[in-house]
Amino acid sequence: MSMTAETLEQIEFNEEGFFVDPQAWHEGLVPELAKRDGIDELTEEHWKVIRFMRAEYLAKGAGPTVRVLGKSSGVSIKELYQLFPKGPAKLAARIAGIPKPRGCI
Amino acid sequence: MAGGKKSIVILGGGTGGTLTANKLRKAYPRELVDISVVDRSDGHCYQPGLLFVPFGKGKSKDLVRTRSAQFRAGISYLDSEIDRVEAAKNRVYLKDGRELSYDVLVIATGARLIPEETEGLLGPGWMEKVFTFYEPEGADALASALKAFDEGTIVVNIVDMPIKCPVAPLEFAFLADSYFKDRGIREKIRLVFVTPLDGAFTKPYASQHLGRMLTERGIELVTEFNTAEVDGTAGRLVSYDGREVGFDLGVVIPLHGGAEYVGRSPGLGDELDFVLTDEHTLQAKAFPNVFVIGDATNVTASKAGSVAHFQGEVLVENIQHYLAGEPLEEAFDGHANCFVESGSGKALLIDFNYEVEPLPGRYPSTIGLPLLKESRINHWGKVLFERFYWHGLLPGRSVPGIGARMPLSGKIGVPVRERSV
Known part of the structure; x- marks a missing residue:
């Protein structure tokens, strides 16, 4: 437990809680990151979304918005809000260690 | 330009498609390049005018002119829905059964409401x-x-x-x-x-x-x-x-979202049917002979007529570079400007790009319209713009001082924002 906490302490976050260096992320950090955002129990569905966010970021250089997530992750927007109640794209991005999804202009 | 007569097909005859067709027609003589525009209806609506209609300032039908009448001589107009593009074969399939092949394709089919x-x-x-x-x-x-x-x-x-x-x-x-x-x-x-x-x-x-x-x-x-x-x-x-x-x-x-046919065209679009586009050259990500302008792109510039206007210059130059076998210019900077009506006969003007957010000052330089500040002159700017739209912007005329690149000279305090917001 203290090991994990120490690991998170070494991570640099920006003022909105996103990873400054996405390379510093690994799956072992996910449970602690989720707790930080009020998600105590990670289900398979959570993992599916987190891994999808991570893969999208690595492939395209930016995380998807909620609407795109709902179209392409295999999880509907309603379910996404049940999994990540305070805003799926933002929370899942924080937990997946990727930058804040780029707001459209 | 090698290899005989070239064919440029433009999908969409709105702001971006019309100004691109007219600029290209000025750039190339008819014996060197054929230019065709495809659209599904022959009515061209001045969309910025729709904002005023709910407040009793005119009817929407007064904002519509004949689409094909906005083109210079020597541009063919095809009235049809688009079924799909097979860019790997350089072909466009229309809903009415016609097929078009092209050397260069311009996608200007805008955004649709869903x-x-x-x-x-x-x-x-x-x-x-x-x-x-x-x-x-x-x-x-x-x-x-x-x-x-x-x-x-x-x-x-x-x-x-x-x-x-x-x-x-x-x-x-x-x-x-x-x-x-x-x-x-x-x-x-x-x-x-x-x-x-x-x-x-x-x-x-x-x-x-x-x-x-x-x-x-x-x-x-x-x-x-x-x-x-x-x-x-x-x-x-x-x-x-x-x-x-x-x-x-x-x-x-x-x-x-983008036009529906984009979703039926292999390799062209993203999840929302916007076309994957290089944000500086305006070339489609997957196909070097496909170029994209205006609301149809997935670039992070605003979806606005001013953006299509500024993109037009870069797009036409890059099509010329492409046909001449030269490298493209990474010239588009995300430049957008808009008059923002604030009520009571006043408006403010904002001017920004990918890097620089809207700032106070004046546009286009220290002598010019006030930025981020309500004024009557900006409201009149917005009103008079409709005339410029039909007679300056669509015909592809350039305006001295109003260019693709965003000017910094009249702006006060230039905090450059982070690229990835």
């Missing part, structure tokens, strides 16, 4: 209690609804970004405030602006400024509201996180 993707939006109450001014019928119907409205709550709701002309919903709220003041019943009307963003607008500095303008006018602001459902019977918006906002009259800006 109200059906929001639960309840097209259900009971649509066009009675719930409207959009983003298309002509809705703008006309809203004019009658507002005229008959003398007490209650009006919400202006952006379902999600991206949308065309991202300042238009704010302008609608400002104009509604002014409209009900003029009618002497402003105190009986509650105005609520409901947005998925975390402030009034996307860019921090302008967002603060525009947020203050809402407060000054007594317009309530509800942020980070992701609309899940529009209930036209009960008169309420419901968000995915379970919040509700009630209304007597709903003005909703529906979800946007």
Whole structure:
């Protein structure tokens, strides 16, 4: 437990809680990151979304918005809000260690 | 240019498609290049004018001119829906069965509204209690609804970004405030602006400024509201996180996507049917002989006519480079500018690009229109722009001092924002 906490302490976050260096992320950090955002129990569905966010970021250089997530992750927007109640794209991005999804202009 | 006569096909004859066709026709003699434009209807609507229709300033039909009449001589016009593009074969398949092959394809088919993707939006109450001014019928119907409205709550709701002309919903709220003041019943009307963003607008500095303008006018602001459902019977918006906002009259800006055929065209688009486009060269990501302009792209510039105008210069030069076998110029900087109507015959002007957010000062240089500041001259700028649109912008004439690259000379204090917001 203290090991994990120490690991998170070494991570640099920006003022909105996103990873400054996405390379510093690994799956072992996910449970602690989720707790930080009020998600105590990670289900398979959570993992599916987190891994999808991570893969999208690595492939395209930016995380998807909620609407795109709902179209392409295999999880509907309603379910996404049940999994990540305070805003799926933002929370899942924080937990997946990727930058804040780029707001459209 | 080697290899005989070339063919350029342009999909979409709106702002971007028309100005591109006209600029290309000026650039190439007819014996060297054929230019064709495909669109599904022969009516070209001056879309910025739709904002004023709900407030009794004209009918939407007065904003429409004949599409094919906006082209220079020597441009063919094909009236058809598009079925799909097979870019790997350099072919376009039209719904009417015709097939076109091309050396260069320009995609200018803009954005489409997708109200059906929001639960309840097209259900009971649509066009009675719930409207959009983003298309002509809705703008006309809203004019009658507002005229008959003398007490209650009006919400202006952006379902999600991206949308065309991202300042238009704010302008609608400002104009509604002014409209009900003029009618002497402003105190009986509650105005609520409901947005998925975390402030009034996307860019921090302008967002603060525009947020203050809402407060000054007594317009309530509800942020980070992701609309899940529009209930036209009960008169309420419901968000995915379970919040509700009630209304007597709903003005909703529906979800946007790219043209449907993009989704049927292998390799061309993203999840929302916008075309994957290089943000500086305007070349399609997957196909070197496909170029994209205006609302149809997935680039993070605003979806606005001014952007298509500024992109046009870069696009036409890059098509010329491509046909000459030269490297493309990474010249587009995301430049956008918009007049923002603030009510009572005033407007402000904002000017920005990918890197620099809207700043105060003057445009295009130290002598020019005031930026981020309400003034009558900006309102007249907006009014006179309609004339320039038909007679300057669409014919592809360039204006001295108003160029693709965003000018910094008149701007005050230049904080460059982070690239990835």
